[in-house]
Amino acid sequence: MQTPASFEYERATSVDGVIAALKKRGSGARVIAGGHSLMPMMKLRLAKPEYLIDINDLTELSYIREEGEEIAIGALTRHVELLNSELLAEHFPLFRDAEQVIADPVVRNRGTIGGSLCQADAAEDLSAVCSAVKAKAVIRGADGERTVSMEEFHVGPYTTAVGAGDLLIEVRLPLRAGAGSAHEKVERRAGDWAIAAASAAVWMDGGKIAEAGIALSAVGLTTIHLSRAEQLLKGKAPTDELFVEAGEIASTDCSPSADGRGPVDYKRHLAGVLTGRALRRAVSRALHQEA
Amino acid sequence: MAVVEQNLPSPETERPIGFGRLKRKEDARFIRGQGTYLDDIRLPGMVYGAILRSPYAHARIVSIDTSKALAHPKVAAVVTAKDLETLGLAWMPTISYDTQAVLAGDKVRFQGQEVAFVIATDEYSANDALELIDVEYEPLPVVVNARKALDPDAPLIRDDKIGQRDNLASPTWEAGDEASTDAAFAEADTVVVRDIIYPRCHPAPLETCGMIADFNPQTGQLDIYNGNQAPHAHRTVYAHVAGLAEHMIRIMCNDIGGGFGNKVPVYPGYVCAIAGSIVAGVPVKWVENRTENLTSTGFARDYIMHSEICAKDGRITGLRVDVIADHGAFDSTAQPTKFPAGFFHIVCGSYDLKASHVKVKAVYTNKAPGGVAYRCSFRITEAVYLVERMVEALAVEMGVDPIDLRMNSFIAPEQFPYETTTGWTYDSGNYAKTMRVAMDIAGYEDLRREQLEKRKKGELMGIGISFFTEGVGAGPRKHMDILGLAMNDGADLRVHPSGKAVVSISAQTQGQGHETTFAQIVAEELGIPPEDIEVRYGDTDRSPYGLGTYGSRSTPVSGAAVAVVSRKVRDKARLIAATMLETRPEDLAWEKGRWYVKGDPEKGAMIEEIASRAYSGEPMPADMEGGLDAQVIYDPPNLTYPYGAYIAVVDIDPDTAQVTVRRFIAVDDCGVRINPMVVEGQIHGGLAEGIGIALMELISFDEEGNCLNSSFMDYLIPTALECPDFELGETVTPCPHHPLGAKGVGESPNVGSPPAIVNAVIDALHETHGVDHVDMPCTPARVWAAMQGHAEPPQ
DSSP states (O other): OOOOOOOEEEEOSSHHHHHHHHHHHGGGEEEESSOTTHHHHHHTTSOOOSEEEEOTTOGGGOOEEEETTEEEEETTOBHHHHHHOHHHHHHOTHHHHHHTTSSOHHHHHHOBHHHHHHHOOTTOHHHHHHHHTTOEEEEEETTEEEEEEHHHHEEETTEESOOTTOEEEEEEEEOOTTEEEEEEEEESSTTSOEEEEEEEEEEEETTEEEEEEEEEESSSSSOEEOHHHHHHHTTOOOOHHHHHHHHHHHHHHOOOOOBTTBOHHHHHHHHHHHHHHHHHHHHHHHTTOOO | OOOOOOOOOOHHHHSOSSSSOOOOTTHHHHHTTOOOOGGGOOOTTOEEEEEEEOSSSSEEEEEEEOHHHHHSTTEEEEEOHHHHHHHTOSEEEOTTSOEEESSOSSEEOSTTOEEEEEEESSHHHHHHHHTTOEEEEEEOOOOOOGGGTTSTTSOOSOTTSTTOOSSBOSOOEEEEOHHHHHHHHHTOSEEEEEEEEEOOBOOOOSSOOEEEEEEETTTTEEEEEOOOSOHHHHHHHHHHHHOOOGGGEEEEOOOOSOOTTTTSSOOHHHHHHHHHHHHHSSOEEEEOOHHHHHHHSOEEOOEEEEEEEEEETTEEEEEEEEEEEEOTTSOOOOOOTTOTTTTGGGTTTTBOOSEEEEEEEEEOOSSOOEEEOTTSSTTHHHHHHHHHHHHHHHHHHHTSOHHHHHHHHBOOGGGOSEEOTTSOEEOOOOHHHHHHHHHHHHTHHHHHHHHHHHHHTTOEEEEEEEEEEOOBSOOOTTTOEETTEEOOEEEEEEEOTTSOEEEEESOOOSSSOHHHHHHHHHHHHHOOOGGGEEEEOSBTTSSOOBOOSOTTOIIIIIIHHHHHHHHHHHHHHHHHHHHHHTSOGGGEEEETTEEEETTEEEEEEEHHHHHHHHHSSSOOSTTOOSSEEEEEEEOOSSOBOOEEEEEEEEEEOTTTOOEEEEEEEEEEEOBSOSSHHHHHHHHHHHHHHHHHHHHTOOOOBOTTOOBSOOSTTTSOOOOGGGOOOOEEEEOOOOOTTSTTOBOOOTTHHHHHHHHHHHHHHHHHHHHHHOOOOOOSSOOHHHHHHHHTTOOOOOO
């Protein structure tokens, strides 16, 4: 049997209660939602939180809704809800691309967007997805709420702007005209973490790429924001040559390490191939050339 | 496309009395989650064991301090090698006549080796206490690469063995004939040389290994709950190891969540649980976790095979093989004692070779021990992979179609029984016929055309062939045994007065459907409906002696035993029926379920009437005891030799190098099929495993001997999404010496499928990328490296 070390457990009834409990319990406390990253780490005794605050009853944090010029996603929204959301599929189809290849149905039924983003595993798909679509994260702490960009959100390996006493509340996606997006992933087997994955979003205007967002998973210590490639695409008409050039930047600007999934040269190669593919699909979706 | 499913279930075939498509009797409880697995069992007063394992692959143990763990309020005992020494249990024999440390005392020899055993009142506390044990290690140089194990400067791993001066685990063992093989190569037109590696993988049953040992100090009775594949053999081993009386040991297997060879050996955790219960006088439960299963229990394969194959006049003529077998730190490879390298020398495959010569030597490395037969008859898997990869390479070199080369080289039907150049006697076969059935289902010519068209468009498609012959059903006592135990199996059949029956067998199902298949054998022979026949197994107090289930031996050996014991009952029933019908036995004829008078078919006795009579107060035949029972021990005269033709179709993404198995055609000839649905289930499962082995499964180590694949995050097993809809076909060449004409089949798909898939990958890449070899597993990274011309063998 794989058994965790001993810990105390509390089931939260309100967001304020979570913030208060985090403050009271200090650094040994961890929030648990879907638990599909935390529980395996606890069972392997790689993580030994002294105190778990279970937020699964905070259903007020579970929603996907349009609010003015944004789509708001509650932090407790499960992967399966992201997968099945027609609202997201309409505006940001890369969510469905990603959710179809994130883990397996068991994990998707429990795992949450907030948990994925806060775990901030560099190989995690939703971090790149949210970066590509220029999402903003709403974080609440003892001192109130603040909103940060994904660049600000990603602080380092497994580290985010969500501090010890904070809770991620919501993810907000700006709605703008001419959007298209796609997520491309290569994995060794269905349900495995990515060898490499690329998320791309474009906002087309008058046949040109008005703005682009590109981020990579699994090819660096954190999610890679490809700002050089985004700059390259800005204001240009989409061509295969342009995508290839963006892919070359991806290959150069990522920083993969060798592991059981593959050597560095292969991962760089994949970063380029997948960036090109994601951009191509994003653009054709924006131009309604792909169903 | 050809019709694959020829025997769709119909109302007539759903409840056959005898052979046919009967739904598995055991599935009702399995699919409802109502099976009883080891971890479901809780005994009163039970305590829990956990094992402290070595973080080092090779290190001297300077000291072990258990005082803090012992001070834990819920810890009952901490056992180390010193404690076991006083019981004479510090070392145990392996199934290959080597010895293995139960708990490491002098030094640790692989990462994950057992160092201490904690017993606590709950499993959480037992695991907490592991962190309270202080072990001081002095790290030693490590050897993980089998090729370097015999270097003069390699560290000596087995300094516990008197006279051991290097890491050689076996003498060099040979089969075939060197001189005639040299001659065949000298006159050959074409010779191909390859280093073929079958990397280390793991059977990874979903239920891990474990045991509850329950020693009763008052009676001296030891009850053992332990899912294993050979309960009777295990009991004998415990009697030898622990010095306990064999008749006072009872092993109960209950339901087993997969074995695949992993549950053949005796593991140190078992010995610790038994020792713990004897010392503590209460039941001790130990169940390993996933990491422990992957890193310390029996791995499979790990063969480095240097090989040469040659052809003359369009036929394969010779094969030369030199193998380094990596057995890890202790040699616990599974093999019948008289065959030092198992059945590897069936490596001549399905071909009428002029000569062959095979050499195998085994080495110790600082890796987990094993070499179990993962769904395999003792290294047949490695042999089949080797010869089918080599034949493919030879066909490429000769510029001929790989099927044509095989067709030209097959052993012809009239050559059976056929003695191979390495000394096996194949019982039966019509290989070309089976190959043609596979080609028809695949639409082979169309596939080749499609491949050419795709290549023009820059798409990569490959077609891979494998044609295997296996020897399964170990085995004749004149040829083989395990630890001195004949590889025979018993059957005990009791027909009750009501005509319902219990058949007890020594085979041990781990999911193969024995409760159904063996009931069908009795049903076929006696005409009793299968639902009226209970199949008993898995409890040494309630089943006859025998060597269990592995190496596809259940139907070849146990199935034969059940057929023979049924016929004994039928013969006795005939004598009783003659008395009942007041006629002579020789005047009776048999139809399923009934003896009748030849000249008067209306006059007869049903089997249940005969059973009732056998237990009644009515007269029996002279000198005959009452009852309708019989028992046998079956000693097979030969192995059975199933074979099959497999064709894999793969697509490879030219940019990402991902391999997709688009189609898989498997035509198996396993002789007579008792329950075709069970056979097909076995084939589906084995093909899925083969896809896993070919594409993703690997147990690897870094230079310090750290295992890099210690959980299902890193050791990938395939899912339904990697498996195409399997296209099955069959030919039936009955086994001439098996009472039912049946041959084993369980391991065939696992054995036969990896070479087909790897051959397909190479077929896809040879023309465009010049790839002539890729080692398993064909992960995207490895295939991409091969496409770039710099593939490295797996380590």
